[in-house]
Amino acid sequence: MREATAATAQVESTRRLMAEDESELAILGRRISEMNSTIVAAKQALAAVEHEQQEARPEIEAKRAALVSQMEDAKHDRDGKAGSVSRPMLGKYDRIRGKRTMALYALRGGSCGNCDTAVPLQRRNMMAGSGEIEVCEACGVLLYAEG
Ligand SMILES: [Zn+2]
Structure with a gap:
């Protein structure tokens, strides 16, 4: 059981x-x-x-x-x-262009067309006289004086 x-x-x-x-x-x-x-x-x-x-x-x-x-x-x-364009200038242009979308700016009222920093009168006159392209000391873009 x-x-x-x-x-x-x-x-x-x-x-x-x-x-x-x-x-x-x-x-x-x-x-x-x-x-x-x-x-x-x-x-x-x-x-x-x-x-x-x-x-x-x-x-x-x-x-x-x-x-x-x-x-x-x-x-x-x-x-x-x-x-x-001269080779050195082209090299400068390409270097700047590698970092930003635009490398070349016209002077705007005596200042950099990109950053608005004033460019000394002497350099401006030189640019206007010879058509030379200068580098903006503030932002590094190429600058030219419009004819
Ligand atoms: Zn500038």
Whole structure:
């Protein structure tokens, strides 16, 4: 009788453990199916993005080609113009141009056209007389006097 009671208790405990495992399995199963639907949604979003990109690519490529051709024209134009500038001046220009979008400014009312620092009268007269290009002592851009 005692053995039968012990056996029954063991069966009960095993049943409880199995029930716990089953509910854990059910939870895991739900989680997996949630993850699977997340994957499906992500794949759909990816396909949509790829489709969108496919449509945009030829347009971007055409724009890029147009820009490349514009840049080549500008380079050609620049090389033509640079031919008449002395090498040291061209070097100065390129150095300044590497740091800012514009390197050359006209004097504006006796001051630097970029930073408004006054240029001494003597230098201004020199620039106006010889057409020489000077470096602004304050901001470092090239300055010329407008004829
Ligand atoms: Zn300046």
